[in-house]
Amino acid sequence: MSDFDQGERGGGGRDGDPFGLRRRGGKRKMCRFCADSELFIDYKDSASLRYFISDRGKLVPRRISGNCAKHQREITLAIKRARNVALMPYTSEA
Numbered sequence: 001m002s003d004f005d006q007g008e009r010g011g012g013g014r015d016g017d018p019f020g021l022r023r024r025g026g027k028r029k030m031c032r033f034c035a036d037s038e039l040f041i042d043y044k045d046s047a048s049l050r051y052f053i054s055d056r057g058k059l060v061p062r063r064i065s066g067n068c069a070k071h072q073r074e075i076t077l078a079i080k081r082a083r084n085v086a087l088m089p090y091t092s093e094a
Contacts (some may be wrong), residue, residue, distance in 0.1 A: 029066025043081035
């Protein structure tokens with residue numbers, strides 16, 4: 001067998017995935033706003049919006065937060081509005 005088949009070049013090698021590109025991990029996250037219809041996104045509720053901002057002040061992407069595209073756009077808009085009226089910071093506080 002060649003080096004490629006033995007997995008010495010790639011990252012994975014096991015399971016027929018020579019470059020380790022197959023997704024690892026468990027269950028896919030569900031959008032919390034789709035799951036619970038009583039939750040809504042409001043720019044005035046900065047405490048709930050802080051979950052969607054990293055410690056550096058950046059927006060958390062949907063692949064990390066688990067939101068659907070529709071609600072991620074609404075969250076982005078709400079965070080921008082909250083920043084504009086000085087309810088949330090633009091950058092980290094450190």
